[in-house]
Amino acid sequence: MNPLTQFKKISILPLLIALALVALAGPVAQANEVTNWNQIATNTLVAFPGPAGGAPTALQVNMGMTQGAVYDAINAIEPRHRPYLLAMRFNLHASKEAAAATAAYSVLSNIVSTVPATIPFPNKTTLLQSLSTAYMASLAAIPDSPSKTGGIAAGNAAADAMIAARQGDGRFGPSPWVPNYAPGHWQPLRNPDGSPILDPTPWVANVRPFLIQSSSQFRTDGPNSLTSDAYAEDFNEVKALGSVNSTVRTPEQTHIAIFWQGAPPPLAWNGVARNLVDQYAVDIGDSALLFAMLNLSAADAAINCWNDKYYWDFWRPWTAIHRANEDGNPDTDPDPSWTALLTAPYPEHPSGHLSGDSAHLEVLHMFFGTDNIRFGVISSRFPGETRYFDQFSDALKEIIDARIWAGLHFRTADVQAKILGRKVVHYMEKHYFQPLQ
DSSP, X not given: OOTTGGGGGSTHHHHHHHHOOOBOSSOOOOSSHHHHHHHHHHHHHHTSOGGGTTSHHHHHHHHHHHHHHHHHHHHHHSOOBOOSSOOOOOOTTSOHHHHHHHHHHHHHHHHHHTSOTTXXXXXXXXXXXXXXXXXXXHHHTSOSSXXXXXXXXXXXXXXXXXXXXXXXXXXXXXOOOXXXXXXXXXXXXXXXXXXXXXXXXXXXXXXXXXXXXXXXTTOOOOOOOTTSHHHHHHHHHHHHHSBTTOSSSOHHHHHHHHHHHTOOHHHHHHHHHHHHHHHTTOOHHHHHHHHHHHHHHHHHHHHHHHHHHHHHOXXXXXXXXXXXXGSOOTTOOOOTTOOBSSOOSSOOSSOHHHHHHHHHHHHXXXXXXXXXXXXXXXXXXXXXXXXXXXXXXXXXXXXXXXXXXXXXXXXXXXXXXXXXXXXXHHHHHHHSOOBOO
């Protein structure tokens, strides 16, 4: 049974079609403790130093842990779907608000506390104090009662289950990258002192997934052969459009490329989802389900994508264009002065941004039962600006182009990443969160 068919019965769908209300990605009045703690989670995790887990893919893994536990805590009180991990059941009158806050707080505190001591984390104590303050505020808003006590117990049980399940999952493991200087292989850019600029969290490639069976389950088809016509087409597209001083890329395209660099998937789409939940009054149980599906599937998309990146070890356009005389393709010409508009410190194929965007947007489409929802996205690169879209698919199309305009990706890497994200979501749909009869 399709676990999302029940959402076609939710009363928000006529509102989606009739009202086309706008959802912004910025701060709004929180609909419930699920959205409240989702925002606390993203604010906390993005404040991590990159190597401690602040890089977008590691952040997404940590969001999966957090939202999976919140879902289990609430679902244990009012079971609507199969649990993710927690099979225990709690009194139906237990406080779902206390359960959500406790599960999120406990998992987040564990994530902060267990970053290895060898990794610099100067704001660790501050983040733990902020989490404690937020948790005390959440509990203070709930009257003392057996309901509150029961909710706290459910939250602790869900958090304990998640923390136990993620022991030894590969976080902070060794880097899988092996330098290879042959044509087609990724080469890091260099700092002024000559040291390589490397991925802060390469271990994501070997983290145990949450939903899929292995970190390489949905291996992409891979980059085009260097000597192929398809490679030459991708090469010449990004060469023309992606350079820092491109005369072909328009000012608007430049702006869009930079905008999406400041809107990494876990921040952009959790923000959009919070506002949709608030706008359409999605209840606390269905909110918990939505955020669990979003973040668990996107975490696995990130893991599978990162495994692919280090498997294919494909060069970025910057290196490819500098060394085009080595690729054996008569239709690619080198330009040793070419510089990308933006850069990234890990292999090119497939696109990490697109794999996450695709997973998040596929879940939003499936949950709300339509592609036709007006929403807005914000970016850290342009505070105060919101980009609006009328369809989830419109945003995905724009991001594919944006990563080429940025000089970061060949089109093939974006398209295959989009497919990867969707495959993870469809696997989740088939194997997890089935509604209870």
